[in-house]
Amino acid sequence: MATRRSKPTPEDREQAIRGREGSRPSSPSRGGLRSLAAVPDPAAKSGVRWLLARLEAAHPDAHCALDFRTPLELLVATILSAQCTDKRVNLVTPALFARYPDAHAFATADARELEKMIQSTGFFRSKARSIQHATRRIVDLHGGEVPRTLEELVELGGVGRKTANVVLGNAFGVPGITVDTHLGRVARRLGLTRHEDPVKVESDLARLVPRPKWTIFSHQMIFHGRRICAARKPDCAVCPLSNRCAFAGGAGVLAAPRPRRAAAP
């Protein structure tokens, strides 16, 4: 008896792209997109240039959506933004930064009071612990100043690579790729990576995108994921990336563009 095939979900299509990229022969070594990105591939380079231009045109206003005045404020705001909207964080931080104006104030704060002030951002106990852990180390190891390197930032504890890259890129002007849920999803759909692990996604993108563009590229991809390429209902019909997007039926940004068919006489 014939069974009716259900419509593929976004997850099914993403799985298909990962399978396709994983089986793609890549030279000179094996390993799919990873090695494709590691060798100077003219098609991949040209695809990335195309992508950067399209993103720039589509999202000229892309920027860090968290309000901050100092590296410490951005560090704290980014910790609060986990599983929470930037808008909600921006509502909470003015009073928070007025109450705790520096790392020492956060480090020595009463934990219950701090938790109460950040409660509306969710996961407030663990976020309060992360803030206090990081600020105590900033006071003890760095004289109260937020350090300027990825290695030192992730060693603070409570600060992951995502938070560290946000701080580096937006507070210190040091290029950083911020792999959040939006950027990871869009990158996989475009065929820029097949990985789910944010560190591997960051590594793939770092090989593809010129370093000076890392921070703005992150903002543009995140804006694209929020505005157009939603998880459940991506709006491919209006998307300026659709003709090369693997999810939308294209060959992927890194592949050579398919030749156009000649118009019928």
Ligand code: SF4
């Ligand atoms: S065409 Fe655009 S909206 Fe659709 S999956 Fe690709 S990047 Fe996302």
